[in-house]
Amino acid sequence: MSKFxxxxxxxxxxxLYIRGGDVSHITRVLRHNIGxxxxxxxxxxxxYKVKLSHVDKNQIICDIIEHKKSDTESDLRVILIQGVPxxxxxxxxxxxxxxxxxxxxxxCELSRCVAKINDAKKTERWQKIAREAAKQSxxxxxxxxxxxxxxxxxxxxxxxSDVAFVPYECAEGSYLKPVLHAAGSPGTAAFLIxxxxxxxxxxxxxxxxxxxxxxxxxxxxxxxxxxxxAVLSMVMxxxxxxxx
Ligand code: SAH
Numbered sequence: 001m002s003k004f005x006x007x008x009x010x011x012x013x014x015x016l017y018i019r020g021g022d023v024s025h026i027t028r029v030l031r032h033n034i035g036x037x038x039x040x041x042x043x044x045x046x047x048y049k050v051k052l053s054h055v056d057k058n059q060i061i062c063d064i065i066e067h068k069k070s071d072t073e074s075d076l077r078v079i080l081i082q083g084v085p086x087x088x089x090x091x092x093x094x095x096x097x098x099x100x101x102x103x104x105x106x107x108c109e110l111s112r113c114v115a116k117i118n119d120a121k122k123t124e125r126w127q128k129i130a131r132e133a134a135k136q137s138x139x140x141x142x143x144x145x146x147x148x149x150x151x152x153x154x155x156x157x158x159x160x161s162d163v164a165f166v167p168y169e170c171a172e173g174s175y176l177k178p179v180l181h182a183a184g185s186p187g188t189a190a191f192l193i194x195x196x197x198x199x200x201x202x203x204x205x206x207x208x209x210x211x212x213x214x215x216x217x218x219x220x221x222x223x224x225x226x227x228x229x230a231v232l233s234m235v236m237x238x239x240x241x242x243x244x
Contacts, residue, residue: 003039004040006042007042008042015061015063015064016064017061023057024057026052033052037050041139041140044140045069045070046068046070047071050065070140073140074240075187076239076240076241079103079190080193080228082193083110083192084108085196086196090126094129097143098129098134099136099137101236103143104143104146105126105146106146106148106149106157107146108148108153109148110199114197123148127144151206157190158190161186162189163180163188163189163239165213166191166207166213167214167215167231168198168199168215171215173216174216175215176215177238179215181239191235192207196223217231
C-alpha cells in the first residue's frame, strides 16, 4: 500500500491533516472517502494508520487509529556518493537506491564526469524523485539528496562513516565482504561510485592515501547506474535488513 508523507506539524492530538496535492490524489485518483483507512508517515520513521473523518477539496482530516515505528527502515544508514552521470541515469539511480533503502545521496563532481551540473533546480528535482520513490516503496523516511560535492568533501564523508569503501574496477585482491564484516555492527555505511568514465588515477590515489579501502566487485565491469544498486543490495544483505 502506498504511503503519504505528511509534515510533522500536521499531526496533533490524535488527528492528522492532509493538505496540498495529496488531497486530490487520495480522493479523486484513489477514490477514498470518509471512513476509509490509509497509511501516512511523518518521513521520520513513524507510520500512522488513519481513518478519514472529513474531506473537502483543500484538506482531509483523519483520526489516528494506530501509530508505530516504520518497519521499512534498516538500523543501518547507507550513504551513496555518486559520481554524476549523464542526465536520466541519475534519476534512475535515485529511484532504484531509494527502493533498496538508501538514506542519503551526494552527487559528486569528479574529473571524468561528462555531465555538468549547471541547473540550480536539479537537486530539488532529484529530491522529488526520491520522495515519489519513497512513497511508492513504503519507506519510512525520504532519502536526502544533497547539493553536489567535490572529491575532498566525499573523502571527508567516507572517513566519518562507521564503514566506508570505494569500488574500483582495477582494484586487485580487495573485496567487499571482509570490509563489511570487519566493521562489526556499524550505524552508517558510505561508498563512492565513479561516473561513466570511472575514476582517474589521482582520485584513486587520494582515496587510498586517506586510508579508505578500494575494493573490487568482481571481474565484470558494471555500469555506473548498476554499481550503486548492486553494492547497496550487498550491503543490506550482509549487514543491513535484507537477511531476516
Ligand atoms: N572506467 C570504466 C567504467 C567505470 S564503471 C570503463 O569505462 O570501463 C563506473 C563505476 O562503477 C566505477 O568507477 C566503479 O566505482 C564501479 N565499478 C564498476 N565495475 C566495477 C568492478 N568490477 N569492481 C569495482 N567497481 C566497479
